[in-house]
Amino acid sequence: MQVELSVNGQRRSDEVEPRLLLVHYLREVCGLRAANVGCDTTSCGACTVLMKGPGEVGGGTSVKSCTVLTVQAAGQEVTTAEGLAVKGAGEAGGELHPVQAAFRQEHGLQCGFCTPGMVMAAVGLLSENPDPTEAEVREGLEGNFCRCTGYHNIVRAVLAAAAGIAGAGTAGTGTGTTGTAGTMRTAADGERTEVSA
Amino acid sequence: MIPAPFDYVAAESPVHALDLLDGLGDDAKLLAGGHSLLPMMKLRLAAPAVLIDIGRLTELIGIQAQGDELVIGAATPHAAVATSELARADAPLLAHSASLVGDPQIRHRGTIGGSLAHADPAADLPMALVALGGSVDVLGQAGTRNVAAEDFFTGFFETSLEPGELITAVRVPRRPGAPWGYQKFVRRANDWAIVGAATVDGRIALANMGPTPLRARAAEQALAGGASAAEAAELAADGTAPGEDVHADRDYRRHLARVLTRRALEHCT
Numbered sequence: 001m002q003v004e005l006s007v008n009g010q011r012r013s014d015e016v017e018p019r020l021l022l023v024h025y026l027r028e029v030c031g032l033r034a035a036n037v038g039c040d041t042t043s044c045g046a047c048t049v050l051m052k053g054p055g056e057v058g059g060g061t062s063v064k065s066c067t068v069l070t071v072q073a074a075g076q077e078v079t080t081a082e083g084l085a086v087k088g089a090g091e092a093g094g095e096l097h098p099v100q101a102a103f104r105q106e107h108g109l110q111c112g113f114c115t116p117g118m119v120m121a122a123v124g125l126l127s128e129n130p131d132p133t134e135a136e137v138r139e140g141l142e143g144n145f146c147r148c149t150g151y152h153n154i155v156r157a158v159l160a161a162a163a164g165i166a167g168a169g170t171a172g173t174g175t176g177t178t179g180t181a182g183t184m185r186t187a188a189d190g191e192r193t194e195v196s197a
Numbered sequence: 198m199i200p201a202p203f204d205y206v207a208a209e210s211p212v213h214a215l216d217l218l219d220g221l222g223d224d225a226k227l228l229a230g231g232h233s234l235l236p237m238m239k240l241r242l243a244a245p246a247v248l249i250d251i252g253r254l255t256e257l258i259g260i261q262a263q264g265d266e267l268v269i270g271a272a273t274p275h276a277a278v279a280t281s282e283l284a285r286a287d288a289p290l291l292a293h294s295a296s297l298v299g300d301p302q303i304r305h306r307g308t309i310g311g312s313l314a315h316a317d318p319a320a321d322l323p324m325a326l327v328a329l330g331g332s333v334d335v336l337g338q339a340g341t342r343n344v345a346a347e348d349f350f351t352g353f354f355e356t357s358l359e360p361g362e363l364i365t366a367v368r369v370p371r372r373p374g375a376p377w378g379y380q381k382f383v384r385r386a387n388d389w390a391i392v393g394a395a396t397v398d399g400r401i402a403l404a405n406m407g408p409t410p411l412r413a414r415a416a417e418q419a420l421a422g423g424a425s426a427a428e429a430a431e432l433a434a435d436g437t438a439p440g441e442d443v444h445a446d447r448d449y450r451r452h453l454a455r456v457l458t459r460r461a462l463e464h465c466t
Contacts, residue, residue, distance in 0.1 A: 069235070072252065
């Protein structure tokens, strides 16, 4: 069936099978590979994206896209990690989202597989609770697993992002760290975005 | 994992959903947040021919006070129940239970009506509804009927919902200030209860001590008769025949029911 939605600010209309999971739609139809399929059982959070319904304020709430049908996202605005950067990350003058910048600054990742989901969960958390305690960050990220067990730096990154956003007053300036081509790199095919330490 | 193929219809109203159900019978399933149904479909434990989406029907979303009851729309997500000022003031056990379902992402999608219709005896909300003495509004071709929580859960993942019926709302008594307690024993964060215990104002309900959430009536009667929390809790497992699985055998579950009931009663807030 035909489904219309917005992905990273771009309106799309695609013919999909009702059973197509949102994560597969994002990866295979949209070519956006940030949302990963990890456990595929609503546990690990690697597929976390933001969804915002018509009339909702803010940037949307975090959802696990392995457990959402694409047809359920009809009429919604979906944001993946690719859509976070203020200007195209990896491009000249590109600027990371404050949460991405804080993950880079605090080395909030090891292998990087959980990172896009972790970042999206953190963005969702900070939109609901802009000034969380460390305990609130840990509980707020309970739906995201880091199998490298690099949680301490992830928590530090989210706290740094919260402090940076609060300090800067505007999203985009964050912790003062801006993205470089080495942090988020868009491959030549324009489809795959990777995070490397 | 990919679900088996199915047709999808977004219902335009609860009555439209009912009409769709009427024509499709057992081949159709209602979809709200999908956080119980979709995992089962991905595992091919469920393979409905048609999904009828009621998840975005605004008539089914929201929390309001009606007289001495709190009425929660069936498609209200757990996160909305958990953070509702009304729920936190008038039915804090319900808000607390909703805050413990899964994790934040799951609570953004999963709904109260969906969780109750799924009727997992280990889940948080069915136990909370029994402890609170709540009920569900069920819409069918003959109109709306109200079913008390204890009559709603009829077996392991079974309810008294008939084919062609849907839950429109959940009702709980407003009890601001009533003492309540909640205990859940899990081996892993975010997991279902190996055993759970919830208490409100002298009522006690248990999760995963049988095929449905149960009242611990012997313990309740002891409390009403003046027994201490510890004395009453010793009776919490009376009359129960819990199942056994890799997490716990029957004796261990009965032990947990006594310990968790004591803690729930002693840590009432």
